Structures are given as C-alpha cells and as structure tokens.
Amino acid sequence: MFRSLSSYNYRLWFIGALVSNIGAWMQSTTQSWVVLTVLTDNDAVAVGITMALQFGPQLLLVPITGLIADRFDRRKILMITQSVLMLLGVALGLLLLLGHAELWHLYVFALLLGIVNAVDGPARQTFVSDLVDEHNMSNAVALNSASFNAARMIGPAIAGLLIVAIGSGWVFIVNGFTFLAVLFALYKLRTSSLRSHPRAPRKRGQLAEGFRYVRSRPDLGVIFIIVFIMGAFGMNFPIFASTMAVELGGGAGDYGLLSSILAIGSLTGALLAARRDRARMRVIIAAVGLFAIAAFTASVMPTFWTFAAALIFIGFATVTMLTTANAFVQTTTDAAVRGRVMALYMAVLMGGTPFGAPIVGGIANAWGPRWALAAAGVAAAIACVFALTWAVVARSLRLERHPLSRWRLVVTHAGKPLPVSSIVPEDFSDQIAMTSPISLPALTGQVQRQRPQADARRLVDADGSSSRR
Secondary structure, three states: OOHHHHOHHHHHHHHHHHHHHHHHHHHHHHHHHHHHHHOOOOOHHHHHHHHHHHHHHHHHOHHHHHHHHHHOOHHHHHHHHHHHHHHHHHHHHHHHHOOOOOHHHHHHHHHHHHHHHHHHHHHHHHHHHHHOOHHHHHHHHHHHHHHHHHHHHHHHHHHHHHHHHOOHHHHHHHHHHHHHHHHHHHHHOOHHHOOOOOOOOOOOOOOOHHHHHHHOOHHHHHHHHHHHHHHHHHOOHHHHHHHHHHHOOOOHHHHHHHHHHHHHHHHHHHHHHHHOOOOOHHHHHHHHHHHHHHHHHHHOOOOHHHHHHHHHHHHHHHHHHHHHHHHHHHHHOOHHHHHHHHHHHHHHHHHHHHHHHHHHHHHHHHHOHHHHHHHHHHHHHHHHHHHHHHHHHHHOOEEEEOOOOOEEEEOOHHHOOOOOOOEOOHHHOOOEEOOOOOOEEOOOOOOOEOOOOOOOOEEEOOOOOEEEO
16 A cells, blocks of 8 residues: 555655645635635635636646657656745735735636646646556555545644634635645655656657547547536535534534544545556446535535534545546556646646536525535436446446356447457456456556467456456
C-alpha cells in the first residue's frame, strides 16, 4: 500500500503536499462559509458562482496548461504556481482582517485562484511520474489521493475551529504559511533522481495533440464523460455540506465536521485504491453506481448524524472513482502527451463545476439541499448506466458459464477476440481473449508483451483474480 514512500523524493513530496493540502482545505472550507454566511444571507447560488469562477479557467485554458506541463520543467512550474497561490491566500486574508472584503473580492480571488490552479494542476498531477518508476506510478497516484483526502479530513475540522476561535481572515493567513512546506520539499528534491519526461517539440499542432490522442481512445472518452457528469452535478460538496449544516440547525463547527466526516470515506477509498495493482474500468463504474445510492440515501436522512454517516459512503465512492480514473488515465497514456491529456482530464473534471454548481445551488435555494443531493444521485445514475451500456455494446460485456461451472464476466474489445501475444494497454485490463472454448486473458494491466504458453492457460474471474489451469 505504501511502497512508493520508499523513494526519498516521493516521500519528501508526500509530506510537503500533505501539509499544503491541509491548508488548501482550510481555505476552501472558509471561503464557502464566508460567502454563504458573512457576505450573503445563506445564498447557495453565490457559493455556486464562486466555485464556477474558481474551476472555469481549468476548462478554458486546457490547451495551454497541458502543453506547459509537457514542455517545461514541472518542478520549476510548481515552485512558481505554489508561490503565487500562497500570495493570493495571504492577500485575501488581509482583506478580511481589515474589514474591506466584499462579495466581488471573493469572486475575483476565486477567478485568480482558478487561473493559477489551471497551470498548477496538470504539472502537479504528472509530476508524480517524475518521482517514481513506472511500476509504482499507480500506487503513487493513489497515495497522492490519500494525502489529499487525509487533508480533507483534517483541514475542514481545523477551519471550523479557527473560524470560531480567531476569525475567517486568519485561516487564509495560516493557509499561506502552509505553502512553505511544499516549496521546501520542491527545493530539497534530489534533481538527479528525477525521471526525465519527453518534452513537447516546438512545432505547430502541439496544442491539439492531446485532443487527438483522447479521440483515438474511446475508453478515455468514456472516463472523461463520467468525470464531467460527476464534477458538474455530483461533487459540489461545499454546497451540500454548508446548506445541510444550516438545514439541520448547525453552524461553522458542524459544517467543518461534516466536511471531515466526508473525508473519512474519501481516505478509505484512496488507501484501498493504493492496494490495487492497477486501475480497472469496472471499479470506476461500480464507484459511480455506489455514489448514486449514497446520494439518494443522504437526501432522506433525518438527523445530523445519520446524514454524516451517509456522507462517509459518498466520500468513499467519489474518491474510489477519481483515484482509479486518474491512475487509469496516467498509466495508459503515452508519456509524450501525458501532460496535455491530464490537462484535459482536469479540465473536464473541474470544468463541469461552472456548469453544474450554479444549477445545484439554485436547486438548493428553491427546493432545499435534499433535492440538490437527489439531483446529484440522478446524475450519477445516468453516468453509471451510460458506462455500463458502453461496456456491453462496445466491449461485448457478458456473463458466461464456463466448463468448470464458474460464472465469469467475459469482455472482448468491440466483439473481436485478441490473441494472447497481442500488446494491450491497461485500459483493456478487463478483456479476455476468446482464443479457445476457455477464456484467456488478453494481458495483465501493464503494457507488455505476454509470451504464449503452450501448456498453460489462465482463467480470469469477474473480481480480477486469476488461476492457472
């Protein structure tokens, strides 16, 4: 589960990023609370607009930010972006402390934060591949998610306490200082041990290369559609947690507590993802289905603690889906275009928020937060049905009874059998080549050539396990 931490560079980065992420979640929690209760009168639409401004630039700037991550030194990019984010947090904190903050200030701050994060996101996501070897990349991505969600569990709780104890402005100041941890980690990395990545050439057409690559990969297209739907309608947690806290008669401390409880499930999902040897499409589909069930359940919970319990499952499903999708995209994408593809992934994930957050906020204002949660459940159910339909139609997903009297999921890409010696990327890890009456695996998750075995065959179970026959 923690094998990537054996690397000095990754271990240093992990610790620095954890401290910085705690500060970022403190800031995010405080920002939504300030907009909802200080600068407006419980206006969920204003919270949605703030989120839209913060995540919109990731959609608009995606061709440029991905190319930046592929062309320049990612460590230097991160040192610049993290420094700017630190200055922004301190500046807004000073505005609040001096009593000059207005709603439009928060909107401008969210927009600037979104622009910087648009550059920071692809570089930060792909920087993991520079810290560990190819074999540990999926594990490193999952541990990054664990760090992020451990911070989500700690940060909002601290923010809730600090808002009550010292005021919202100081939370932004404290967050500014947490950036020093990740900047120190970046400075102390052993640059000689960093893996080099192919640099994007300076020629025309490079901005569109990521789009062309994704267009050639239907499996990535399905994942992008799933994360767009979930990002737009399902992952508006600041709206859900803040409005439900008010609905159930709570205050800032209860809002922070709900955000931390959500992160309990999130951290569990991330750690379980770190245990898996590779990312699988079926895990993503199952996680989206679980989210739909959990969201519907949360929408009818009558008390604070029953709602909090439902949030654990929402967090677990969300992070299982996101971590697996992130690892799937990174480990199956050509290294030469990985930055641009990850920029597209982040744009699709975060870019759905400007579209969905105001709608979800409007639903919460008009009919209450329970209906907003139900709408998130409907969106997740649609995404799950879409992905399952693709799996059945495009990859001939079916349940077959094999000679050994065991039921197994059998998948062939586009209905065509694949020879055992084929080279198949990780995105087809669920495929089973029908080269004989007994199903054979196309390949394991790693991109490699599997030598044919004259006298040995493997049967792959629906849960991904295999046994020699």
